[in-house]
Amino acid sequence: MALVTSTPAVPDGDVRRTRAVRAGRTGGRRIGSHIFLLVLVIYFITPLWWLTVASTKDTAGLFTGSGGPLWFDDSFSFFDNIAGLFQHQDGIYWRWLGNSFLYALSGGVGATILSVLAGYGFAKYRFRGRNAFFALLLGAVMVPMTALVIPTFVLLSEIGLINTIWAVILPSLLSPFGVYLMRVYTQEAIADELLDAARVDGAGELRTFFQVSLPLLRPAIVTVLLLSVVGTWNNFFLPLAVLSDPLLLPVTVGLNNWQALSNAGAGGEQVWNLIVTGAFISILPLIIAFLSLQKYWQGGLSLGSLK
Amino acid sequence: MATTIAPVTARPPSTPRKTRPDLKDRRRQRWGWLFVAPFAVVFLAFLILPLLYAFQMSLMTSTLATGTNFVWFDNYAKAFTDPIFLGGLLRVGRFALIMIPAQMLVALAAALVLDNLSTWASKFSRLLIFVPYAIPVVIGALMWGFLYSPRFGPAGDLFGLLGLDSPDFLAQGSIFASLVNIVTWQWAGYYMIIIYAALRGIDPGIYEAAVLDGASGLQIALRVKVPMIASSMVMVLIFALIGTLQFFTEPQVLRAVAQGAIPVSYTPNMYAYSLAFSYSQFNYASAISFALGIVVFIGSYFFLFLTRKQSGLK
Numbered sequence: 001m002a003l004v005t006s007t008p009a010v011p012d013g014d015v016r017r018t019r020a021v022r023a024g025r026t027g028g029r030r031i032g033s034h035i036f037l038l039v040l041v042i043y044f045i046t047p048l049w050w051l052t053v054a055s056t057k058d059t060a061g062l063f064t065g066s067g068g069p070l071w072f073d074d075s076f077s078f079f080d081n082i083a084g085l086f087q088h089q090d091g092i093y094w095r096w097l098g099n100s101f102l103y104a105l106s107g108g109v110g111a112t113i114l115s116v117l118a119g120y121g122f123a124k125y126r127f128r129g130r131n132a133f134f135a136l137l138l139g140a141v142m143v144p145m146t147a148l149v150i151p152t153f154v155l156l157s158e159i160g161l162i163n164t165i166w167a168v169i170l171p172s173l174l175s176p177f178g179v180y181l182m183r184v185y186t187q188e189a190i191a192d193e194l195l196d197a198a199r200v201d202g203a204g205e206l207r208t209f210f211q212v213s214l215p216l217l218r219p220a221i222v223t224v225l226l227l228s229v230v231g232t233w234n235n236f237f238l239p240l241a242v243l244s245d246p247l248l249l250p251v252t253v254g255l256n257n258w259q260a261l262s263n264a265g266a267g268g269e270q271v272w273n274l275i276v277t278g279a280f281i282s283i284l285p286l287i288i289a290f291l292s293l294q295k296y297w298q299g300g301l302s303l304g305s306l307k
Numbered sequence: 308m309a310t311t312i313a314p315v316t317a318r319p320p321s322t323p324r325k326t327r328p329d330l331k332d333r334r335r336q337r338w339g340w341l342f343v344a345p346f347a348v349v350f351l352a353f354l355i356l357p358l359l360y361a362f363q364m365s366l367m368t369s370t371l372a373t374g375t376n377f378v379w380f381d382n383y384a385k386a387f388t389d390p391i392f393l394g395g396l397l398r399v400g401r402f403a404l405i406m407i408p409a410q411m412l413v414a415l416a417a418a419l420v421l422d423n424l425s426t427w428a429s430k431f432s433r434l435l436i437f438v439p440y441a442i443p444v445v446i447g448a449l450m451w452g453f454l455y456s457p458r459f460g461p462a463g464d465l466f467g468l469l470g471l472d473s474p475d476f477l478a479q480g481s482i483f484a485s486l487v488n489i490v491t492w493q494w495a496g497y498y499m500i501i502i503y504a505a506l507r508g509i510d511p512g513i514y515e516a517a518v519l520d521g522a523s524g525l526q527i528a529l530r531v532k533v534p535m536i537a538s539s540m541v542m543v544l545i546f547a548l549i550g551t552l553q554f555f556t557e558p559q560v561l562r563a564v565a566q567g568a569i570p571v572s573y574t575p576n577m578y579a580y581s582l583a584f585s586y587s588q589f590n591y592a593s594a595i596s597f598a599l600g601i602v603v604f605i606g607s608y609f610f611l612f613l614t615r616k617q618s619g620l621k
Contacts, residue, residue: 004376022318030309030423030424032428033420033423033424034424034428034429035394036416036420037417037420037421037428037432038432038593040413040417040432040436041435041436043492044435044436044438044439044492044495044496045438046367046490047447047450047451047454048438048439048442048450049441049449050453050461052314052455054453054459062459063458066460068464068604069454069459069460069464070461070464072523090391105393105438105587110342114345114346114349115346117342117343117345117346118342118346118347119340120341120342120347121338121339121340121341121343123344124338124339124342125335125336125338125339125342126339127336127337127339127340127343130339133343133347139604140350140354142545142603142607142608143358143600143603143604144549144552144553144599144600145553146415146553146555146576146596147361147553147596147600147603148353148354148357148358148361148598149580149584149596150579150580150589150592150596151357151358151360151361151364151593151596152353152357153583153588154360154364154593155356155360160496170349170352171327171353173349173353174349174350174353174354175352179346180506205338207336219343219616222443224458226459226506230441232443233443234445236443236555236556236559236560237555237556237576237580237590240580241584242578245540247309248315251443251447252443252444255445255447255449256445256449256560256563259449259452259560259563259564260563263419263563263564264563272459275449275552278451279446279449279450282443282446283441283442283443283446286442286443287438287441287442290437290438290440290441291434299452302350303433304379307576
């Protein structure tokens with residue numbers, strides 16, 4: 001191997017050598033690497049494959065499908081299941097899905113706006129109390145958010161916000177980690193000289209922020225947005241605690257309730273096929289969002305570890 | 308960028324750098340508060356206020372007979388001698404010891420292998436390994452609940468191929484491992500992406516020197532690459548530690564299918580939840596939440612302190 005790549009007669013020898021150097025290994029072992037990856041991919045994908053297949057089955061097919069749990073049944077009931085989601089409890093599933101969208105987008109977008117503003121403020125201004133506040137914020141990154149759920153519940157119920165959409169949206173606006181990421185990124189991406197130049201040219205602080213800084217922050221904004229949307233979309237403990245009206249539940253809590261009922265309940269309450277199909281549909285939006293925004297988050301997720 | 312800076316330096320020294328902290332500048336720095344203010348409001352309302360309130364609640368008891376009384380740290384004394392709370396704390400500690408290394412190992416191995424490859428297959432695998440992160444934890448736990456279930460899951464068939472009886476994943480003895488598996492599946496891909504991005508940031512010239520010195524691929528991975536991404540690893544570990552100590556969603560969801568194996572007080576968070584919402588003991592639940600918060604906070608600070616060399620934090 002070493003002989004081949006160092007022979008000048010091989011036209012792309014240089015390219016290959018740098019690649020081998022980058023890899024730090026020889027070609028033959030790549031097969032082993034690919035087998036390792038294949039095993040990992042099978043492990044990570046099997047549950048999703050199961051879910052995809054299971055969403056095309058009716059309840060009987062889920063238990064005793066002709067193709068087994070990991071293959072399609074003879075009958076294809078995906079569209080029947082979707083129709084079932086529209087009928088069961090007057091189509092409450094779609095309401096849940098809509099709620100999830102509402103909570104995730106308003107909470108996520110709101111948290112991102114606050115993070116971008118605050119991160120920029122921390123990074124580019126030396127105001128009084130900055131260091132103390134930022135130290136407090138760094139400590140807050142380590143406060144487990146679930147420890148806040150019960151006191152938040154009690155506080156919200158005292159001002160009568162419990163069991164309203166605000167009980168989920170308002171606490172979701174808090175994202176100390178988002179602020180931290182934005183501060184780190186702003187410091188790296190925007191030079192003070194650039195801002196000074198804009199100011200000398202007569203731009204005010206707001207105009208400098210919107211027209212000079214904001215465009216440069218785009219990759220970090222997308223990353224923080226994705227992280228906070230995922231965080232809110234995933235949230236389970238908070239809505240579980242603060243919402244009791246079935247019409248306000250996000251899809252995660254709703255499906256969990258169906259599952260608990262189906263396990264405990266009699267035949268009429270067993271809606272396994274609807275749970276599975278509902279779960280399948282509910283994971284599509286985020287998967288699509290991640291796949292279509294890859295170029296932004298792939299670099300952005302490592303931001304926090306910059307020194 | 309260089310062109311926009313040039314006029315500034317070329318300008319006559321009307322705003323020399325030395326007199327920076329002048330009045331105008333100080334007035335400008337106040338803009339910082341305006342930028343930070345909206346976040347500060349949310350921070351006060353949904354972090355500081357609940358924390359203070361929880362702390363205040365945790366210092367009181369409330370019973371029908373005697374009303375609300377101030378009892379100082381009685382609830383904490385009760386919590387730290389409550390075998391249910393301590394048992395839960397011990398359990399999440401055990402989860403941390405097993406689950407975090409499991410996730411890190413999978414994530415690190417995957418990232419190191421992916422860093423060595425640049426084929427379409429490796430790019431595709433990177434995405435597929437990451438995909439579970441995009442799935443809500445509840446849905447992931449529901450899905451694994453089905454997969455573990457002897458009624459729905461493929462385990463019976465798979466073990467049947469080998470002529471074996473499938474183990475009961477939801478039994479008391481195996482639920483721990485089943486939960487470790489769910490969490491690893493859900494988070495390893497996310498950690499892998501963070502580590503992978505850090506590996507990509509290393510200058511490949513460093514490997515060249517190591518290769519010339521005759522280092523093998525494994526040696527380069529363990530002796531050159533891993534030390535260089537230490538700060539990312541520390542960050543991943545902190546995330547995993549905070550997440551594990553507040554373990555709630557997965558056992559709560561699996562409880563529906565494995566009632567015998569997961570009691571309501573399986574983790575400290577589940578205990579606090581059931582105290583508050585099943586027994587209306589909000590004062591004691593606040594004390595449990597607060598105590599857990601303190602444990603997590605001290606735990607992660609202690610960990611950051613231990614790894615301050617690796618992470619480069621001071």
